[in-house]
Amino acid sequence: MKALLTVTGRGMGGDAVIALNIAHALEKEGVKCEFALDHHAPGLLFKKKGIPWHQISIPQAGGHAANKYTLLKASGKSLLAAREGAKLIREIKPDIIVGVIGGGAIIGVLSAKLTNKPSFGIVATPTDSKVLSKLTDIIALPESPLFGLKKSKKDQSKAKNKFYSSYLPINHDIVKGSSEKIAQSMPQSFRKDLPTILFSSGSTLFEKMAKAAEKIAKSDLEANILVVGEPLKDEFRDYLKSTIQLGYVDNLPDLYRLADLVVLSGDGLMIHEALACELPIIALLRVKYGRYHNMEGIFPGAVLECDLDELKGQIKFVLENKDEIKEKSKSYAGLILDSPQKMASIIKEKIQQK
Numbered sequence: 001m002k003a004l005l006t007v008t009g010r011g012m013g014g015d016a017v018i019a020l021n022i023a024h025a026l027e028k029e030g031v032k033c034e035f036a037l038d039h040h041a042p043g044l045l046f047k048k049k050g051i052p053w054h055q056i057s058i059p060q061a062g063g064h065a066a067n068k069y070t071l072l073k074a075s076g077k078s079l080l081a082a083r084e085g086a087k088l089i090r091e092i093k094p095d096i097i098v099g100v101i102g103g104g105a106i107i108g109v110l111s112a113k114l115t116n117k118p119s120f121g122i123v124a125t126p127t128d129s130k131v132l133s134k135l136t137d138i139i140a141l142p143e144s145p146l147f148g149l150k151k152s153k154k155d156q157s158k159a160k161n162k163f164y165s166s167y168l169p170i171n172h173d174i175v176k177g178s179s180e181k182i183a184q185s186m187p188q189s190f191r192k193d194l195p196t197i198l199f200s201s202g203s204t205l206f207e208k209m210a211k212a213a214e215k216i217a218k219s220d221l222e223a224n225i226l227v228v229g230e231p232l233k234d235e236f237r238d239y240l241k242s243t244i245q246l247g248y249v250d251n252l253p254d255l256y257r258l259a260d261l262v263v264l265s266g267d268g269l270m271i272h273e274a275l276a277c278e279l280p281i282i283a284l285l286r287v288k289y290g291r292y293h294n295m296e297g298i299f300p301g302a303v304l305e306c307d308l309d310e311l312k313g314q315i316k317f318v319l320e321n322k323d324e325i326k327e328k329s330k331s332y333a334g335l336i337l338d339s340p341q342k343m344a345s346i347i348k349e350k351i352q353q354k
Contacts, residue, residue, distance in 0.1 A: 001351050002032045004094035006085065006108030008058055008101050010249075011043030012267040013203040018122070020045070021169040025344035031351065034092060036085065036108075046252060054088055056111075057081035058103045061305035085111025095351045096120065101141075102128055108138050120347050123322045124160075137350060139163040139343055143267055143293045144184040167332075169340035175277055175333075177253030181217045186224075187244060195222040195319055196258050201265040201287050203248060205229035209238035209265060212308055219312055222238075226255065239299060261318055266295045266305060275302060276336045280318045280325040282306060301328035 003022065003026055011016040017039075023033035035051065037043055038058040045104050059081055085107050089097065091171035097119045101109025105121045105128045112119035121132035124143040132138050133146065140146040140163060142346050143282040147165050183192065197216065201209040210231060217225040237245070249255065255264075256277040264270050281303045283295045296305040302325065306314040318325060 001348070002034065002092075002094045002100055003031060003096050003347065003351075004034050004036060004054075004089065004092065004108070005098045005100055006036045006058065006104045006111070007041075008104030009041065011037045011041040012045045012201070015101050015104065015268050015295055016043075016045045017171075018102075019098075020049070020051075020098070020167060021171050021340050022098065022172075022343055022347075024171065025169060025340035026347060028341075029344050029348045031344070034094065036088060044248075054092070055250050055336045056084045056088055056107070058107050061193070078106065081107045082110035082114055084132065086114035089115045089117055093281055096347065097349060098122065098354075099132070101125070105132055111328050112136070118350055118353075120350060122343075133161060135161070137164075137323060139164045139346065141166065141168055142295070142298050144278065145210070147298075151235055164346055167339040168269050168274050168277055169343050170336060171267065171340075172337060174253050174256065174273045175337075177251075177257040177277075177343050178322075179254065179257040182187065182251060182254035190224050190244060194223050195260040196226060198255055198259040198262045199243075200224045200228040200265075200270055202268055202270060203229055203235060204242045205231045205250045206265065206287050207236055207239075208243070209263075209284060210236045211265060212311055213285055214239040214241075214317065216312060221312060222340070223315075224257070225319065227280065228252070228255065244317060260322065261315065263311070263315070267293050270301065271295055271299070272336050272339075275299065275329050278326050278329045278333055280304075280329065282311070282314055282318060284308065284311065298330075301325070301331055302332055 005019045007019040026033055035053040036056045037053050039046050089111055094173055097108045097112040099105035100122045101124045108122050109119045109132055119136045121127040121136050121138040123132055123138050124141040126145055129144045129146045162334045194229045196273055199213040213227045227240055227245050228249055230248045231237050261280050262274045263282045265287035283305045285307045295303045
């Protein structure tokens with residue numbers, strides 16, 4: 001059995017990690033996996049792991065930040081991109097195509113339709129959720145408006161396509177870090193006697209998260225301020241002079257073990273990873289293009305949300321109530337750790353049904 005995973009983005013952020021984690025779980029089930037990225041994707045994560053990929057066109061509309069113009073522009077390119085994807089499918093002959101989020105999901109499923117191959121859509125945005133729920137079976141991730149929705153038995157019997165909900169699939173290695181190991185590589189400014197706060201908006205550091213790190217670093221709150229991610233613009237580095245800037249890292253398991261608290265954007269894989277590590281989380285609101293995903297509602301008691309002007313007070317609250325919040329995180333950890341196997345089983349079952 002073989003699956004082709006079509007992946008949106010640059011092959012270096014959360015979407016790529018999600019695809020790799022699904023593939024890892026599928027391969028444990030005996031399903032060989034290959035990947036397709038956009039022609040312009042640098043694929044840094046795949047390069048680091050020595051994993052090859054195919055190149056096809058995967059137009060993007062901007063995910064949750066998509067508007068009518070970007071959607072129209074992306075849709076105009078979709079037919080040509082799907083034909084290119086279909087050509088690849090005919091060449092490598094996968095048993096199923098798994099489209100992973102946004103353009104990767106849509107192009108993967110459309111390409112599968114052109115070749116009469118079974119497909120699955122992993123959806124997270126309003127657009128991919130709406131489009132793919134009409135075309136194929138889907139797994140809705142927490143950022144999707146379809147996450148957690150229940151169909152009545154009557155609706156289920158009428159529905160042509162199945163849909164499931166799942167937490168994001170994480171690599172179990174994320175919980176195996178060593179705080180002692182990473183502490184040894186910290187600069188002299190790092191103090192072991194202070195709490196450590198990790199700031200990140202993913203592989204890319206957005207301006208609001210950089211401003212947040214600077215604000216707390218310059219406040220009277222004594223803590224080690226670690227910042228992960230490559231700044232979206234070089235000028236954002238000016239916000240980080242009072243912090244410990246780590247850039248694009250591949251030692252997150254160790255950093256999670258070192259941290260007492262994480263401040264993250266309200267989306268993406270890192271929230272799930274931090275919960276699996278049973279860490280208290282503050283989701284800084286609307287970091288990425290004004291997007292809001294209600295992570296506090298999805299993970300009540302374990303994820304606390306606030307805006308920039310409330311951040312210092314929220315950090316103090318979390319540090320004072322850390323043990324209680326960690327207990328809430330613990331209640332989600334097992335469910336999140338089970339998610340890769342759950343997704344792989346659903347996808348494999350469809351392969352076997354074809």
